[in-house]
Amino acid sequence: MLTRIRYPGYFRYHFEFRSLRVYSSESKPPAPRPDIFWWNDAINSCFRSGQVERACQLFEEMPHKNLVTWNCMISGFVKNYKMSEAHRIFDVMPRKNAVSWSVLLTGYARCGRIEEARHLFNRIPERNVVCWNSMISGYINNGKIGKARELFDEMPVKNSVSWSIMISGYLKNRLVAEARALFDRSYLRSTSVYNALMSGYVELGCFRDAENLFHRMTEKDVITWNTMITCYSRTGRMELAECLFDKMPEKDIISSTAMIYGYLQNGNVEAARKLFKEMPNRDIVTWNTMMGGYVRNGMLEDALRLFSEMPERDVVSWNTILQGYVQQNDMVGAYCWFEKMPQVSETSWNTLISGYRSEEALVLYCRMVKEGFRPDQGTLSVVLSVCGSLVALGWGRMVHLYAIRAGYEHDTLVMSSLICLYSRCGLIHDGVQVFECLLKRDAITWNAMIATYAYHGSAIEALKLFEKMIQGGFNPDHATFLSLLLACAHKGLVDEGCWYFKSMQEDWSLVPKPEHYSCMVDLLGRSGFISQAYEFANKIPVDSQTTAWETLLSACRVHGNLEFGELAAKRVLHAQPPDGGMYTLLSNIYATKGMWENAASIRALMKDCGAKKETGCSWIEVKGEMFSFVSNDKSNHLMEEICQELDNLSIIIEGFS
DNA sequence: ATAGGGTTAG
Numbered sequence: 282m283l284t285r286i287r288y289p290g291y292f293r294y295h296f297e298f299r300s301l302r303v304y305s306s307e308s309k310p311p312a313p314r315p316d317i318f319w320w321n322d323a324i325n326s327c328f329r330s331g332q333v334e335r336a337c338q339l340f341e342e343m344p345h346k347n348l349v350t351w352n353c354m355i356s357g358f359v360k361n362y363k364m365s366e367a368h369r370i371f372d373v374m375p376r377k378n379a380v381s382w383s384v385l386l387t388g389y390a391r392c393g394r395i396e397e398a399r400h401l402f403n404r405i406p407e408r409n410v411v412c413w414n415s416m417i418s419g420y421i422n423n424g425k426i427g428k429a430r431e432l433f434d435e436m437p438v439k440n441s442v443s444w445s446i447m448i449s450g451y452l453k454n455r456l457v458a459e460a461r462a463l464f465d466r467s468y469l470r471s472t473s474v475y476n477a478l479m480s481g482y483v484e485l486g487c488f489r490d491a492e493n494l495f496h497r498m499t500e501k502d503v504i505t506w507n508t509m510i511t512c513y514s515r516t517g518r519m520e521l522a523e524c525l526f527d528k529m530p531e532k533d534i535i536s537s538t539a540m541i542y543g544y545l546q547n548g549n550v551e552a553a554r555k556l557f558k559e560m561p562n563r564d565i566v567t568w569n570t571m572m573g574g575y576v577r578n579g580m581l582e583d584a585l586r587l588f589s590e591m592p593e594r595d596v597v598s599w600n601t602i603l604q605g606y607v608q609q610n611d612m613v614g615a616y617c618w619f620e621k622m623p624q625v626s627e628t629s630w631n632t633l634i635s636g637y638r639s640e641e642a643l644v645l646y647c648r649m650v651k652e653g654f655r656p657d658q659g660t661l662s663v664v665l666s667v668c669g670s671l672v673a674l675g676w677g678r679m680v681h682l683y684a685i686r687a688g689y690e691h692d693t694l695v696m697s698s699l700i701c702l703y704s705r706c707g708l709i710h711d712g713v714q715v716f717e718c719l720l721k722r723d724a725i726t727w728n729a730m731i732a733t734y735a736y737h738g739s740a741i742e743a744l745k746l747f748e749k750m751i752q753g754g755f756n757p758d759h760a761t762f763l764s765l766l767l768a769c770a771h772k773g774l775v776d777e778g779c780w781y782f783k784s785m786q787e788d789w790s791l792v793p794k795p796e797h798y799s800c801m802v803d804l805l806g807r808s809g810f811i812s813q814a815y816e817f818a819n820k821i822p823v824d825s826q827t828t829a830w831e832t833l834l835s836a837c838r839v840h841g842n843l844e845f846g847e848l849a850a851k852r853v854l855h856a857q858p859p860d861g862g863m864y865t866l867l868s869n870i871y872a873t874k875g876m877w878e879n880a881a882s883i884r885a886l887m888k889d890c891g892a893k894k895e896t897g898c899s900w901i902e903v904k905g906e907m908f909s910f911v912s913n914d915k916s917n918h919l920m921e922e923i924c925q926e927l928d929n930l931s932i933i934i935e936g937f938s
Numbered sequence: 939a940t941a942g943g944g945t946t947a948g
Contacts, residue, residue, distance in 0.1 A: 317940080318939055318940050319940085320940085321939095321940040321941080322939085322940050323940095324940090325940070325941080347940090348941085349940055349941050350940085350941085351941085352940095352941035352942080353940070353941055354941095355941080355942095356941055356942075357941095378941090378942095379942075380941050380942045381941085381942085382942085383941095383942045383943070384941070384942050385942095386942090387942070387943075409942095410943080411942055411943050412942085412943085413943085414942090414943035414944075415942070415943050416943095417943085418943060418944075419943095440943090441944085442943055442944045442945095443943085443944085444944090445943090445944040445945060446943070446944050446945095447944095448944095448945095449944070449945070472945090473944065473945055474944090474945085475945090476944085476945040476946080477944065477945045478945090479945080480945055480946070481945090483946095502945095503946075504945055504946045505945090505946085506946085507945095507946040507947075508945075508946050509946095510946085510947090511946065511947070514947095533946090533947095534947075535946050535947045536946085536947080537947085538946095538947040538948075539946075539947050540947090541947085542947065542948070564947095565948090566947055566948050567947075567948080568948090569947095569948045570947065570948045571948090572948085573948060574948095597948060598948095601948080
C-alpha cells in the first residue's frame with residue numbers, strides 16, 4: 282500500500298513545461314515590465330527546449346543584461362552543441378567569472394575536445410573548486426583517468442564532489458581496488474560520496490559490496506535507497522526491493538519506476554501495473570519503462586495503448602514500440618512504424634535492422650549510411666550478428682574492416698559480435714585472435730568467447746575461461762551462466778552443470794531465467810535424468826514453459842521414455858500454433874516402442890489440425906551472394922554439380938570417422 | 939529567485 286509519495290522531479294518538470302508554453306508564444310512579455318530574472322529564466326527555457334533562435338531574439342531584445350545573462354547564453358549554446366557560438370559569446374562578454382570559464386570548459390570536454398578544455402583551464406585567472414572538478418570530470422569522460430588523478434592530487438582544496446567524481450571515475454574504468462583505496466583515504470565523506478561508490482559497485486555487479494556499504498551507512502538519502510532498490514530490481518530480487526521500498530522514508534518517482542522495472546523484468550506485469558496506476562504523477566521515463574516492460578513481456582497491444590495515452594513522447598517512446606514490432610517478428614508493422622516516426626535516432630535504425638535476419642538487413646544498413654547516419658557500436662554489432670545468422674562471412678569481414686576504419690577496433694561490444702560471427706562461421710581461431718588482441722575486456726567479450734567454446738562442444742575450454750574471467754575480477758551475468766550450462770549439457774557434465782546452476786544463485790545473486798531452466802532440462806534430459814528434468818520444467822513460469830517441454834520431449838525420444846514423453850507432449854501440444862515437429866517427435870516415440878496405432882493416430886491428429894513440420898532450409902554465401910536450399914528443391918541450375926560435390930564430400934567425411 | 943562540477947529510474 283502506498284502512502285504519501287513526493288515527486289519533486291515531477292513538479293520541476295511541470296513548472297518547466299508551463300514556462301515553455303508562455304515563452305514560446307510570439308507575444309511580447311506581459312506588462313508590468315518584467316525584471317532581469319524573468320528574462321534570464323525565459324532564455325534558459327528556450328534553450329532547454331532547443332529554441333535557440335528564440336533565445337537569441339530575447340537576448341537581443343532585453344533592455345539590461347547582467348553577468349548571469351551572458352553565462353546563460355554560453356550554457357544554452359553548449360547545451361545545444363553550438364560550441365563556436367558559445368565561444369563567441371565568451372569572447373565578447375564584458376566581464377567573466379569562474380562560472381563562465383567552467384561552463385565553456387565543460388562544453389569542450391563533452392564534445393571530446395579535451396585539449397581545448399585543458400587550454401581554457403590553464404588560462405583561468407582565479408580557479409575555484411568547481412573549475413577543478415569540471416576539468417577532472419572532463420578527463421574522466423574522455424577516458425583519461427590518469428590525467429584526472431594527476432589533477433586531483435594537485436588541486437589545493439577538494440570538496441565532497443571532487444571525491445565523488447574521482448571515485449566514480451575509477452569505477453567507470455572498472456578499477457575497483459583504486460576506487461576503494463581512494464574512498465578509504467577520503468576525509469570528506471558526505472552521503473553523496475558513499476552513493477558514488479555504491480552505485481559504481483552496483484553498475485559493476487559487485488552486489489555484496491554494495492549491500493555492505495548500504496548497511497554501514499548511517500545517513501541515507503533518497504538516492505541511497507533508490508540505488509539499492511535498483512540493484513535488487515535489476516537482479517530480480519523483488520522481495521528485497523519491496524522490503525526497502527516499504528521501509529524508505531520518502532519515495533520519489535525514481536523509486537517507483539525502479540520497482541516497476543523490476544516487476545516487469547520478472548514478468549510480474551500485474552504488480553507493475555498496480556504500482557503504475559497508484560502513482561499520482563509520472564514523467565516520461567516512467568511511461569517508457571512501463572511500455573518497455575509490456576514489450577518485453579510480449580504485450581504489444583498494451584504498450585500501444587499506453588503510447589496513445591501518454592501526454593508527451595520522446596524518441597525512446599517511439600523506439601520502444603518499434604522494438605515491440607520487431608520482437609513480434611512483425612517486420613511489416615515495424616517498417617510502417619519506422620516510416621511514421623517524427624524523429625529517428627541511431628537506436629531506431631539499429632532496432633529495425635536487428636529485426637531482419639536476411640540480406641534486407643544489410644540493404645537497410647547501406648541506406649542508413651546513405652541517409653547520413655553514422656553507424657555506432659550498436660549498428661555494427663547488430664549487422665555483425667545478422668551476418669552471423671546468415672553465416673555471411675564475406676559481408677562480416679567487410680564490416681570488420683569498416684569497424685577498424687571507424688575506430689571501433691577495440692570496442693568491446695563490436696568485437697564481441699565479431700567473435701560471435703567467427704564462431705557461427707566455425708572460425709574459432711579467428712575469434713580467439715580478436716579476443717587476444719583486445720586492449721580491454723568486459724563481461725560481454727568474456728561471454729562471447731565462453732559462448733564460442735560452449736557452442737563448439739569445447740566444454741573444458743569454456744569452463745577454464747570462466748575461471749580466468751573470475752580471476753580477472755569480472756562479474757559473470759545471466760549470459761555467462763547460460764553458456765556454461767550449455768557447455769555442460771553438450772558434454773553431459775551433469776554434476777558440473779548443477780553446481781553452476783547453484784553457484785549463479787548463491788555466489789552471484791542471479792535469479793535464473795526461463796532459459797536457464799530450459800538449459801537444465803536439456804542437461805538432465807540428455808543424460809537420461811528425465812524425472813529431474815521434468816521437475817525443472819515445472820519450475821518455469823507457465824508462459825515460458827513451451828521450449829522446455831519441447832526439449833524434454835526430444836530427450837524422451839532419445840531415451841525412449843514414454844511416460845514423460847506423453848506428459849511433455851501434452852504440454853507442448855497445448856501451445857499455439859500447433860507445431861508439426863512436436864507431433865512428429867511423439868509419433869516417433871510411439872513408433873520406437875512398436876505402438877504403431879498410437880503413432881498413426883498422432884499423425885492423423887497432426888493432419889487434422891493442419892500442423893506441418895517446418896521445412897528445413899540451409900543456405901550458403903558465395904562471393905557475396907546468398908543461395909538457399911530446401912528439400913527436393915531443384916531450382917538451382919547447378920544442382921547436378923552440387924549433388925556430385927556433396928557425394929564427394931560425404932566420402933571424405935566418412936573417411937575421417 | 940536566473941548560470942558551473944558528482945551519485946538514483948527507460
